[in-house]
Amino acid sequence: MLIENIHRLTARWWFRVIAFAGLSNVLIIPLLLYTSHLKNEIGYQYVYSILTESTVLFILIGLSILIEVLRGRGKWFSFGILFDKWAFKDVGMGAVLNLFFTFTIFIFATIFSAYSDVTNLAKSDIFIYLSLIIFIEAIIEEILFRGIIFQAVLERYGITIAILLNSILFGLGHLANPSINFYAIINIILAGVLFSGMYIKTKSLWMPISFHFFWNWFSALIGSPVSGIDFNISITNISWLELPAWLFGGSFGLEGGFFATILLFISGFITLKYSNVSPYLASILFERRYYESLILNKLKIDNG
Secondary structure, X not given: OHHHHHHHHHOOHHHXXXXXXHHHHHHHHHXXXXXXXHHHHHOXXXXXXXXXXXHHHHHHHHHHHHHHHHOOOOOOOOOOXXXXXXXXXXXXXXXXXXXXXXXXXXXXXXXXXXXXOOOOOOOHHHHHHHHHHHHHHHHHHHHHHHOHHHHHHHHHHOHHHHHHHHHHHHHHOOXXXXXXXXXXXXXXXXXXXXXXXHHHXXXXXXXXXXXHHHHHHHHHHOOOOEOOEOOOOOOOOEOHHHOXXXXXXXXXXXXXXXXXXXXXXXXXXXXXXXXXXXXXXXXXXXXXXXXXXHHHHHHHHHHO
């Protein structure tokens, strides 16, 4: 009876939203308040950031797995982290798309010959720390914006409302970033549409995580700010702020320029054409949805 009652609760989309949002805030906010005083004690900002963000990531993944396991016919990976050959394909597509477009943007940047006389290459340890931070932040954002909550809204209200709501919130979530501007917000909203579409097409978080990470990482490697933040791990001496801002994004970074808009549309087309869901994952999600529909229909009959 207890198991059946749990399945009845988790079958409701609103319960999953409240449970994930509520528990994550209850666990993460006190953690951030508690660890804020440790920043000076640790003595190294990068180590503090990695430890804090890794703990946040662990909490988000743990909550997602817990909610999925408690669902009827649920599996621990069914919110989007099944790692099979389709996951390798999704990760590879995100990496290759960004490698190609970043290289293309780099070539165009060299045409403008905006070079700096000073090259600030990061030390190897700092490079590793900052790369890890970019990686962890990409996973955190995708779990928050394309994880349990987005999937619950998608199940209840359908593709259009879920994508619009999610993408607008994704854009609003970057309002506090340095050098934010209207065009950058539009591109971030478009990125939210792309990442949401990637999840819907693959039923997996691997492609949006991969695309998100490699876009940020490759942008940082060629010297561009990332959402207004300069990570100082550039391997080039291009002076990005001297390039046309409407093309290259200016002080906000590449996602604030027209090149990013082109990238988003082309990536969306390629995603729709060439990406697919894992048959194994599709069968699990279908079985779970069918089982939960029986539970909800039974509740309607009993209450009717």
